[in-house]
Amino acid sequence: MKIGKKTGRGIASILLGIFSLIYVSPLFIILFNSFKSQTNISNEPFKLPSAATWVGAANYRAGINDYGLLSGVGWTLLITIGSVAAILLLCSMFAWFITRVNAIYSKILYVLCVFSMVVPFQMVMYTLSQTADALRLNTPWGIIIVYLGFGAGLAVFMFSGFVKGIPLEIEEAAMIDGCTPVRTFFKVVLPIMQPTYITVGILQTMWIWNDFLLPYLVLDRNKYNTISMLIQYMRGSFGVVHMGAIMASLVLAVIPVVILYLSAQKYIIEGVAAGAVKG
Amino acid sequence: MASITINHISKIYPGNISVIEDCNLEITDKEFIVLVGPSGCGKSTILRMIAGLEDISSGELYIGDRLVNDVPPKDRNIAMVFQSYALYPHKTVYKNMAFSLEIAKTPKEEIDVRVREAAKVLDIEHLLNRKPKALSGGQRQRVALGRAMVRNPAVFLLDEPLSNLDAKLRASMRTELIKLHKQLGTTFVYVTHDQTEAMTMGDRIVVLNAGLVQQVDTPQKLYDCPNNVFVAGFIGSPQMNFIDATLKKDGGGYVLGINGDSLRIPADKVMDALAQYDGRSVKLGIRPENINDDADYVAAHSDSAISAVVEVSELMGSEVYLYLRYGDNMLTARVAPTTKSKIGDNIKVSLDMNKLHLFDIESGDVILN
Ligand SMILES: Nc1ncnc2c1ncn2[C@@H]1O[C@H](COP(=O)(O)OP(=O)(O)OP(=O)(O)O)[C@@H](O)[C@H]1O
Ligand SMILES: [Mg+2]
Numbered sequence: 155m156k157i158g159k160k161t162g163r164g165i166a167s168i169l170l171g172i173f174s175l176i177y178v179s180p181l182f183i184i185l186f187n188s189f190k191s192q193t194n195i196s197n198e199p200f201k202l203p204s205a206a207t208w209v210g211a212a213n214y215r216a217g218i219n220d221y222g223l224l225s226g227v228g229w230t231l232l233i234t235i236g237s238v239a240a241i242l243l244l245c246s247m248f249a250w251f252i253t254r255v256n257a258i259y260s261k262i263l264y265v266l267c268v269f270s271m272v273v274p275f276q277m278v279m280y281t282l283s284q285t286a287d288a289l290r291l292n293t294p295w296g297i298i299i300v301y302l303g304f305g306a307g308l309a310v311f312m313f314s315g316f317v318k319g320i321p322l323e324i325e326e327a328a329m330i331d332g333c334t335p336v337r338t339f340f341k342v343v344l345p346i347m348q349p350t351y352i353t354v355g356i357l358q359t360m361w362i363w364n365d366f367l368l369p370y371l372v373l374d375r376n377k378y379n380t381i382s383m384l385i386q387y388m389r390g391s392f393g394v395v396h397m398g399a400i401m402a403s404l405v406l407a408v409i410p411v412v413i414l415y416l417s418a419q420k421y422i423i424e425g426v427a428a429g430a431v432k433g
Numbered sequence: 434m435a436s437i438t439i440n441h442i443s444k445i446y447p448g449n450i451s452v453i454e455d456c457n458l459e460i461t462d463k464e465f466i467v468l469v470g471p472s473g474c475g476k477s478t479i480l481r482m483i484a485g486l487e488d489i490s491s492g493e494l495y496i497g498d499r500l501v502n503d504v505p506p507k508d509r510n511i512a513m514v515f516q517s518y519a520l521y522p523h524k525t526v527y528k529n530m531a532f533s534l535e536i537a538k539t540p541k542e543e544i545d546v547r548v549r550e551a552a553k554v555l556d557i558e559h560l561l562n563r564k565p566k567a568l569s570g571g572q573r574q575r576v577a578l579g580r581a582m583v584r585n586p587a588v589f590l591l592d593e594p595l596s597n598l599d600a601k602l603r604a605s606m607r608t609e610l611i612k613l614h615k616q617l618g619t620t621f622v623y624v625t626h627d628q629t630e631a632m633t634m635g636d637r638i639v640v641l642n643a644g645l646v647q648q649v650d651t652p653q654k655l656y657d658c659p660n661n662v663f664v665a666g667f668i669g670s671p672q673m674n675f676i677d678a679t680l681k682k683d684g685g686g687y688v689l690g691i692n693g694d695s696l697r698i699p700a701d702k703v704m705d706a707l708a709q710y711d712g713r714s715v716k717l718g719i720r721p722e723n724i725n726d727d728a729d730y731v732a733a734h735s736d737s738a739i740s741a742v743v744e745v746s747e748l749m750g751s752e753v754y755l756y757l758r759y760g761d762n763m764l765t766a767r768v769a770p771t772t773k774s775k776i777g778d779n780i781k782v783s784l785d786m787n788k789l790h791l792f793d794i795e796s797g798d799v800i801l802n
Contacts, residue, residue, distance in 0.1 A: 321517060323515045323517055324519045324520075324521060326506075326513075326515070326519065327521075328521075329485075329486070329505070330506045330507065330512065330513050330533075331507070331533035331536060332536035334507070341536075345523040345524075346521075346522060346523055
C-alpha cells in the first residue's frame with residue numbers, strides 16, 4: 155500500500171509532536187509545581203495546581219528570603235557572563251594568533267589546549283580547589299579565570315578550526331587597506347567568525363550556567379552561592395527537603411537558558427548552514 | 434610620484450628555499466609593467482614583496498625615493514588586487530570599497546563621493562548594497578578593483594586578476610583595465626602567466642623563469658629580439674620553432690646545415706660573433722608565421738626552401754596551423770587559409786631567413802636576432 159506524501163508528513167508531524175511534548179514535559183511539571191504547596195508537590199507531583207493547592211508566589215518568596223535566591227541568580231549571571239565573555243574574546247584572539255603565526259611555540263600551545271580537553275575534571279578537581287584557595291580565586295571574579303582555563307580547550311579548538319578556513323588573503327587585504335593587526339582582528343576576523351562566536355558562546359553558557367561542582371569546590375560558600383549550589387542546600391543541608399523552593403529555583407535557573415536558546419536559534423541555524431556551504 | 438626600484442633583491446623562504454635571486458628592475462612612474470612567467474617562477478613573490486606582505490631577504494626596494502624594505506604595507510601607499518579577490522565577505526560592496534577610507538578617517542561625504550565615482554567607472558553602481566557572495570566572478574573582480582581604486586594609490590599591484598574569468602569576460606576586462614590605467618595615470622604592476630595578456634597589456638614586460646629575470650622589454654622588442662631560448666619560446670603563440678643546425682663558413686657568408694639542407698644566412702645579418710661558432714652546432718629559431726608554403730613565395734626563396742610532411746592541419750578561421758615533420762624536427766607553420774597543403778602531403782616551404790634567430794646551444798643565449 156502506498157502512503158501519500160501528505161499522509162506521511164502528517165504522521166511524521168504527529169510523532170515528532172509527541173516526542174517534543176515528552177521532552178518539554180519536565181519543564182512544565184517544574185513550572186506548575188513551583189506554584190503548589192510543599193506537601194502537594196511531594197504527594198501528587200503530576201497534578202496541575204487547583205484552587206486548593208495554589209500558593210501563588212510563596213515558593214519564590216521562600217527561596218528568595220530563606221535561601222538568598224536572588225543573589226544566587228545574580229552571582230550565577232555574573233560568573234556566566236564574565237566567563238563566557240572572557241572565553242570568547244581571549245580564546246578567539248589566541249586561536250587567531252597561534253593559527254597565523256607560524257612558529258614552534260604556537261603549535262605547542264595549540265596541542266596543550268587541545269590536550270586539556272581530554273583531562274577529566276575529576277582528576278584535577280582536588281588540587282584545583284586547593285590552588286584556587288591559595289591564589290584567592292575563591293570569588294566570582296576569580297572563578298572566571300578558572301572557567302577561562304577550563305573553557306579554553308574547546309573554544310581554542312573550534313576557533314582555530316574556523317580561522318584556518320578564512321583565506322589569508324582577506325587579512326592581507328585588510329593590512330594593505332590600512333589595518334594594524336589588532337584592527338584587522340576586530341574589524342575583519344571577528345565579524346567573519348560570528349557564527350563560531352555564537353556556537354562557542356552557547357556551548358559555554360549552557361555548561362557554566364548549569365555547573366555545580368566547580369563553584370561548589372572553589373567559591374567561598376559563606377559569601378557567594380550560585381543557583382545550583384543553592385538547590386543543593388535546599389535538599390540536603392537542613393534535614394528537610396524544601397521542594398517548593400527547589401521548584402522555584404529550577405524555574406529561575408531554566409528560564410535564562412531557554413530565552414538564550416530561543417533568541418539565538420536563528421543564528422545557530424545560520425551558523426550551521428554557513429559551516430556547511432563555504433562561500 | 435611612484436616609480437619602483439628593485440635593487441639586487443633576493444627572497445629566501447624559511448627552510449632555505451631560494452625563490453628570487455638578485456632581481457633588478459626599474460619601473461617608471463605611470464608605467465603598466467607586466468610580470469610574466471610559468472607557474473612557480475616567483476611572480477607573486479615579487480609582487481608581495483613590493484606590497485610588503487613578504488619580507489625581503491636581501492636587497493633594497495624603493496617606492497618613489499623612499500626605501501620601503503621595513504615599511505608596513507599600510508604605509509606604502511599601494512593597493513593590491515588578489516587573484517582570489519579577497520573581498521570582505523561580511524561587508525556589502527559599498528563597505529568593501531569604503532573600508533580603507535574609513536580606516537584613514539576620511540570624512541563620510543568624501544567617502545561617498547569616491548565610492549560612487551569608482552562604482553560608476555566600473556559599472557557596479559547597482560550592486561553597492563550586495564554582499565560579495567551574491568556576485569558573479571566578474572562582478573567580484575570589479576569590486577576588488579574598485580576597492581583598490583577609491584584610495585588613489587601611487588601603485589596598483591594586480592596578481593592574476595583575470596585568471597578566474599571565462600575567455601570572453603577576460604578579453605573585455607583586459608581592455609577595461611587598459612582604459613582604467615590610462616584614466617588613472619598610476620603605476621600598474623600586473624602579474625600573469627598568460628603571455629597573450631602580457632603582450633596586449635604591458636608597456637613593458639618582465640619575463641621571469643625560476644626566479645631569474647630573463648628579459649625586460651616592450652612587447653614588440655620581446656617578440657622580435659628575445660634574449661634567450663626561454664624568452665623566445667615563452668613569448669608568442671604558437672611557439673617559436675627550434676631546430677638544431679650546424680653553422681659553416683661558406684664563401685663570404687655563413688650557411689646553416691640541417692638534414693642535408695643548407696640555408697644561407699642573409700648577408701646583412703652576418704656579424705663577427707658568428708666566427709666563433711664556425712663548424713659548431715647552434716639552435717635556429719623561426720616563428721610559425723615566417724614559414725611559408727605559398728608556391729610563389731617558395732619559388733622566389735628557393736635558397737631557404739625545405740621539404741616537409743604535413744602531419745596535422747588545424748583551421749583557426751583566419752589562418753591555418755600546419756604541423757610539419759622535417760627530418761627529426763616538428764615545425765609549426767602559420768599559413769593563409771587558402772593553403773592547398775593537406776595532411777600527408779610532402780610539401781615545400783620556405784623560411785624567411787631575415788626573421789631568423791640563432792641561439793647558443795649550451796647557454797641558450799641569443800647569438801643573432
Ligand atoms: N611560504 C612559502 N614557503 C616556501 N616556499 C614558497 C612559499 N611561497 C611560495 N613558495 C615557493 O616559491 C616559488 C614561487 O612562488 P610564487 O607564488 O611567487 O609563484 P608564481 O610565479 O606566483 O606562480 P603562480 O603562477 O602559480 O601563481 C614556488 O616554487 C613556491 O613553491
Ligand atoms: Mg602567483
